Amino acid sequence: MNKPMRVKVEFSKDTADLLRRFGLEKGGTVQTAIDHAVVNFCEEYVPFDEGLLTSSAKISTVYGSGEVIYNTPYAHYLYYGEVYGPNIPVFERNNGIPTRYFSPKGKPKHPTGKQLKYNQEVHTLAGPFWAQRMWADHEKDIIREAKAHVKH
Numbered sequence: 583m584n585k586p587m588r589v590k591v592e593f594s595k596d597t598a599d600l601l602r603r604f605g606l607e608k609g610g611t612v613q614t615a616i617d618h619a620v621v622n623f624c625e626e627y628v629p630f631d632e633g634l635l636t637s638s639a640k641i642s643t644v645y646g647s648g649e650v651i652y653n654t655p656y657a658h659y660l661y662y663g664e665v666y667g668p669n670i671p672v673f674e675r676n677n678g679i680p681t682r683y684f685s686p687k688g689k690p691k692h693p694t695g696k697q698l699k700y701n702q703e704v705h706t707l708a709g710p711f712w713a714q715r716m717w718a719d720h721e722k723d724i725i726r727e728a729k730a731h732v733k734h
Contacts, residue, residue: 605733609646615731617645623720627712629660630704663698663710666691
């Protein structure tokens with residue numbers, strides 16, 4: 583009768599040393615590469631007017647932290663893609679068409695159920711939930727980038 587073979591494996595280094603050795607620790611080469619790839623691949627999906635939202639991710643993200651930060655007052659609003667109000671029209675011409683809208687300061691804003699419309703002239707894939715949509719299109723690219731930065 584065959585007896586099962588048992589193998590006992592012990593590492594002489596602790597987990598943190600192993601992670602560091604392969605560049606897998608927080609702030610390491612692999613996480614830094616992933617963060618850069620996410621920011622770069624997201625760019626085409628991020629709404630673009632003057633470019634501040636896109637630039638804010640490049641400036642505010644601490645590469646290697648595992649967190650991409652879009653640091654503008656309107657990032658959350660644009661990410662979810664829903665108009666918040668109350669929206670009071672401003673008429674700057676005498677044609678009866680509002681030129682812009684504003685919400686009173688200090689008053690709570692609420693979702694209106696109306697979806698934002700995104701200009702896609704500069705970033706052709708601009709729209710809400712840009713990180714999820716980018717990931718659906720580029721997951722394999724980002725994983726390939728991460729694997730390329732694993733130390734051997």
